[in-house]
Amino acid sequence: MTDEPVPNNPPSTVSVVVVDDHAIFRSGLRSDLDSRIRVVGEAATVEAAVAVVRARRPDVVLLDVHLPGGRGAGGAEVIAGCGDLGGSTRFLALSVSDSAEDVVAVIRAGARGYVTKTISGAGISDAVFRIASGDAVFSPRLAGFVLDAFGTAAVASTGTELDRLSARELEVMRLIARGYSYKEVAKELFISVKTVETHVSAVLRKLQLSSRHELTRWAAERRLL
Amino acid sequence: MKPPLLRSPDGLVAGVCGGLALHLGLRLRVVRVLMVLLALAGGAGVFLYAWLWIFVPMASDRLAAPLRFVPPAPTLKAPPAPALFLPAATAPPSPATPHPPSAPSEPGNAAPPVAGAFLRPGRRTGGRLHPGRKELLLGVALLLLAGVFLAQELGFAVSLRQVLPVAAAGVGAVLAWSQLDDARREGLRNKAGADRAAGLARLLLGLVLVMVGVLVMVSGAISWDLTWATLLATGAVLAGVALVLAPWALRFWKDFEDERAGRVREAARAEIAAHLHDSVLQTLALIQNRAGSEQDVVRLARAQERELRHWLYADPAGHSGNLTERLRALAGEVEDSYGHPVEVVAVGDAPLTAGQEALAQAAREAIINAAKHAGGTVSVYLEAGPSGSEAFIRDRGPGFDPLAVPADRLGIRESITTRMQRHGGAATIRSGPDGTEVHLKMPEQENRSHDG
Incomplete structure (x- = not known):
């Protein structure tokens, strides 16, 4: 079931690069982050972000979805520009945007998670550790988008089918959309937190790789692709 | 002045x-x-x-x-x-x-006049000539005709051979020049395609009339052979001039198009600026005034955020009258009155039947309870489809025992549980130390029952 390497212990310190075009937000985030998270660089544009990430090779990049510069694709373009760094650097998308277009574009570009900017300091620190250890981070809203895109009734016969969610994944997504934390989801479904993380990672992979025509249509309705 | x-x-x-x-x-x-x-x-x-x-x-x-x-x-x-x-x-x-x-005298009206300047030509395309102008032109033509007759009566030999070419050239010139006038008048506006075709036809007609008139006049004086040779030479010279001027004309046209596109952009920007002025700037001013009260600031910011999100991301197709929109509006009201954020995640949508309206109202009661007693963020999840809808309202308060609620408290029993049951739905409440979750379920079939 676990076909992805998940380190058992989160690293003691995590290096991050903060990419956002608002200096106020960057400094606020810096002071909100846990003491075990080290900010090794900041950037405000697509070009600067790619340069800083390549120079510093951080564990996690906190990436604003909307960025000036580049060809106008914002955060997704930064991820594409750092695509050859391998899996060592992971991206967490931060956004104030509500539009499915923005969120799904950055996830499909390769971000491992998506949280809104109104998240608390503890919440973002938790998300950074989770991303650094290889997990995916889903906010209730992203879970809602996934359910909307894949449908709430489509159930895969096997867990590896890319175009559908399995019954368990559907349950996990529903609970996350209802505002449950991973721990609460695990308790609710009588499974371990590790298993919940596996399910979420599987859903993230499906969201990134699926070529399912409903997803295409759903995205097209929201002016994506 | x-x-x-x-x-x-x-x-x-x-x-x-x-x-x-x-x-x-x-x-x-x-x-x-x-x-x-x-x-x-x-x-x-x-x-x-x-x-x-x-x-x-x-x-x-x-x-x-x-x-x-x-x-x-x-x-x-x-x-x-x-x-x-x-x-x-x-x-x-x-x-x-x-x-x-x-x-424009007030900020709210700033955008419409801007748009008005662009929309105005649409109203004018119908009547190109002004009411008085047609009669005036007719009058001038009749006066000229009368002059011609008078000249003939007085003994001047005015033959139609001389008058008609001049008249043709004159009419052609008027047509072409009126085209210039209109082109200038409409130059900075969005012309409809039909308008452009009509203008082109007018220009061509004017050109043909002038050419025919001049040719007939000239051919009376000199021989046809010479006329043709001259015509050929003139054509060659005109073609040469056109060749030289073409790049300049193209650049001029491009500049013109650029400017027009710039104007359209400017109009869109003015509309956005007007909206931001009315909403965001006002809210920011209010927030500065109330900087002392944290609750007021949060409430203002959330309300403004909701309004702006709606303006930015609302489906242009318009889902007014649907369950999702209704629930979002109700959640927004509660958020405004209690100052606690209410996060709504909705999947799918359903038409707002009596049963779904009952679900929305019950959800509103549950959100109010959560905001009032638990505080903090209230998570609302709505899943709607053709077979029915489900809503989950979750808070992270200290929780309570649903059975221990006194019988005289109508809140939960009457407005949530009974209301759902009356419309064929069900409500379950789970409460624990981690918070409370209200689960509402409304199937789609029995939605036309009586409303209490």
Whole structure:
């Protein structure tokens, strides 16, 4: 079931690069982050972000979805520009945007998670550790988008089918959309937190790789692709 | 201050006299009489009129010009009053011509006049000639005809062979020149395709008429052979000139298109600026005033965020009257009154039948309970589809025992549980130390039952 390497212990310190075009937000985030998270660089544009990430090779990049510069694709373009760094650097998308277009574009570009900017300091620190250890981070809203895109009734016969969610994944997504934390989801479904993380990672992979025509249509309705 | 010299949009011929009268501060009638007297004095008035016609811009052209320099939002409040030609000041207003919109006086009205300047031509395309102009042209034609007859009666040999070519050339010239006038008037507006085709037809017709007229006139004097040779030479020279001027003309056209696109962008920006001014800037000012009260600030910020999100991301197709929209609106109201954020995640949508309305109302009660007793963020998840809808309202308060609620408290029992049951749905409440979750379920089949 676990076909992805998940380190058992989160690293003691995590290096991050903060990419956002608002200096106020960057400094606020810096002071909100846990003491075990080290900010090794900041950037405000697509070009600067790619340069800083390549120079510093951080564990996690906190990436604003909307960025000036580049060809106008914002955060997704930064991820594409750092695509050859391998899996060592992971991206967490931060956004104030509500539009499915923005969120799904950055996830499909390769971000491992998506949280809104109104998240608390503890919440973002938790998300950074989770991303650094290889997990995916889903906010209730992203879970809602996934359910909307894949449908709430489509159930895969096997867990590896890319175009559908399995019954368990559907349950996990529903609970996350209802505002449950991973721990609460695990308790609710009588499974371990590790298993919940596996399910979420599987859903993230499906969201990134699926070529399912409903997803295409759903995205097209929201002016994506 | 002297008003600028602009042609009046509702003049008899081209609005020259009206504009002149306003500019010089004279009566319209006086200017007209002077113009006619000048015209009789060796045709000087005719030349003056034509000269002014060509070089004096229309009032409506000038109206659009200040748009180019519209600054962003804050200054929209009091823009420099554009130099408007106000026909009402002198000439009697014609119902066929809408008046130039007055300068925007309040921020809320900043956008419509801007858009109005662009939309106006649509109303005018119907009647190109002004009411008086057609009769005037007819009158001039009849007067000329009478002059010709009179000349014949007096013994001058005026043959139709001489008059017709001149008349043809004249009509052609008028057509072509009126085209120029219209092109200038509409130059800065969005022309419809049909309009452009009509203009082109008019230009071609004018060209053909002038050419035929000139040819017939010339062919009376010189032989056809010479005429053809001359025509060929002229054609060659014209083609050469066109070849030389083509790049310049193309660049001119490109500049013109760029400018037009810029204007459209500017209009869109002005609309956004007006909206931001009305909403976000006002809220920011309020937040600065209430900086002392954290709750007020959070409430204002959340309300503004919701409004802006709705404006930015709302489906243009419009889902008003659907369950999702309804639940979001109700959640927003609760958020406003209690100051606790309510996060709504909705999947799918359903039409707002009686049963779904009951679900939305029950959800509202549950959200109010959560905001009132638990505080913090309230998570709302709605899943709707053709078979029915489900809503989960979750908070992270200390929790309570649903069975221990006193019997006289109507909140949960009456407005949530009983309401759902009355419409064929169900409500379950789970409460624990981690918070409370209300689960509402409303199937779609039995939704036309009575409402209490």
